[in-house]
Amino acid sequence: MKLIYQNMLGFLLIIVTTISIIGYSGIGYARNQAYMQNYQRMEGYANSLGALAEADSQAGTARLSNNFLDQLEFVLRGEDVHLRIFNDQNEQIYPKTNARIQLSKNIFSTLKNGQEIRIQNNHNETSPIASTKDAYTGVLVPWMNDKNLVGVAWISSRVKRVERPIYLAKRNLLRALLITVAVGLILSFIISYYSTKRIKRLSRATQKVAAGNFNVQIEHKDSDEIDQLAENFNKMVQALKQSNEEIKAQETRRDQFMADAAHEMRTPLTTINGILEGLQYDAIPEESKPKSIALMQRETKRLIRLVNENLDYEKIRNNQIMLIKTNFDAMPILQDLKSQLSQNAKKANDQLIVTGPEKLPIYADRDRFTQVMVNLIQNAIQFTHDGQVEISGKRIAHGTQLSVQDNGIGMSANQIKYIFERFFKADPSRARMGTGESGLGLAIVSSLIKQHGGNVTVNSKPGQGSTFTVTFYDHGFEQFVKKN
The missing domain is CATH 3.30.565.10 (Histidine kinase-like ATPase, C-terminal domain)
Known part of the structure; x- marks a missing residue:
């Protein structure tokens, strides 16, 4: 995968992960707030009804007539709120039915002790209330007169109504995520293209250096690590150029030395060989022989000196x-x-x-x-x-x-x-x-x-x-x- 796509993918992963974490936290907070407000609203209704029931300890729940409760539920129907009332004997007194409906003993015992019960969703396995056709959320609020149970109000609302703001929040989050991904895709492409463009420039410069061009220099602004890399690249190329020039100079001097050494050796060797041939064939007069032998000695010493200088230098250079x-x-x-x-x-x-x-x-x-x-x-x-x-x-x-x-x-x-x-x-x-x-x-x-x-x-x-x-x-x- 090319670097530009790797950078874009990295940016998108960061954006999606960030939005998902924020969205998950936001939706969780919105859900908690929605249910909390719903609980508080329904507890407010229950407490208001309880105040009527507690006003006359003798009448108790009898003061809450069916006619009154029918009118109240009709008013609350617009908010999708439903009402059930139980007396102190755990009998459902509203709405009236032919069947005898009671709360479970554990729930009634809890309510009798003055503790409220909140139900988030009665379709959950942990719900204390049996499941119904539609999922309901609500509260069971006991009405107490001192320590005596007067009655119980069960006020509930459909879950889908409570979670409607949550659904809207999810939809808005999805819309925001799509917009953010689109914008992030464009921005990440621009940023990645800018970064990879400079890296490609370094790559092209490296190829030129590999081809033997040591005059390459990359312009930079010293603003980030890529610019530092470009600066180090320029220093490296300059060092390579100097090294290459020194190597060429060394090679030139070596070739020159070999030519000079060959020339210097050839001259005395030619002289010595000519004199030896003259002596061999008696081509040198007797009176010239001492001078010829002296010349051979000088040329021989010259060769010895040339060899000794090289050996001496090697010993000195190697600390010998x-x-x-x-x-x-x-x-x-x-x-x-x-x-x-x-x-x-x-x-x-x-x-x-x-x-x-x-x-x-x-x-x-x-x-x-x-x-x-x-x-x-x-x-x-x-x-x-x-x-x-x-x-x-x-x-x-x-x-x-x-x-x-x-x-x-x-x-x-x-x-x-x-x-x-x-x-x-x-x-x-x-x-x-x-x-x-x-x-x-x-x-x-x-x-x-x-x-x-x-x-x-x-x-x-x-x-x-x-x-x-x-x-x-x-x-x-x-x-x-x-x-x-």
Whole structure:
């Protein structure tokens, strides 16, 4: 069953149930009121007749002559009221009949004690009065003079007359129920259509997303739960879109890495294979053999470095390395790196500068710290030509901060977003020199810094250079930061 019909059925069930409960209660109340008013009316007649009978204790019921009672019943006939009178001997004295009519002993005994008896319907099994052709309701009222029974008045009326207002109430209730169901059907259709229309809109949007369209957005007013669902749907689609874009970017970088890795491996392998064939067929002169062997060694080291960088990154990423942190002076290491990497900087016509205090205490793993700084400096040299690369360090509260600043090509905001991810290259078309061509250097830096409990940031603009800043915290401070 469609949701719109389910909602309509639910609304109708609520309406019908509510009307039925109210109608049942209303009819029950109307029935009770009708019978109560009838009892009170007939008791009023009986008490008025009783007052006449009690006025003369000697005459008793004799004062109520047949002629008088005939006239009274004629007057009350318009109200469908019928009268019977019994004397103190339990004999029916009005209307007179040839047969001797008496009340049952139990009923007469009850009346003799001064208690009234109300009869709702003498067709009921529990009625104290025998059943008649037509159903009657009425009262048996004893007339007492002090504690002495004077007589009994049995005043009754047909049930169908008493229940006529109840029948009218039922008919009005049925009419109201039909009108309410019709109106409720229309209103429930409108409300259900409005709700299901918004749900259908969500369904259509979901189908578009399932088909790969992540630009779907649903307008909403934040007024109810469906609008909240629409808002959450929009957030989900945005998250899926970002995730899809990141997956595509990762795939692009992976494909680029595989192409670069294949290219980088093919070049040294081709060189090594050519030299080996030359040596095999004595195609290389004796004087050129030392240079050829040296070239093979360099190309072999290049291949080993490419493989080691990938293995090193996997170990770092999976926390498979052990950091041996100590306190040491970072300035001598920075000066040594300046000397070691000056040749690479010279090839790019770059100037290496180291600035900082005379002593720069730092708490880190010495070898991994060196690896971090080498990768950052080589990255700066790689993307800077005819410029300068400045390595600086300083103490900050509870730690040591180092920066590598260049005035090279710089990066855009989108490049900065992915700069620390594996395989990413800010300028894949640029000729590479030295190490760093695998696209793993900065990914390794980020992983090592995280394992040290520090942080790394980058500030860059296209054409204005880049500044990488790393922070190493003092012993015990990273645990304090985690706890707080």
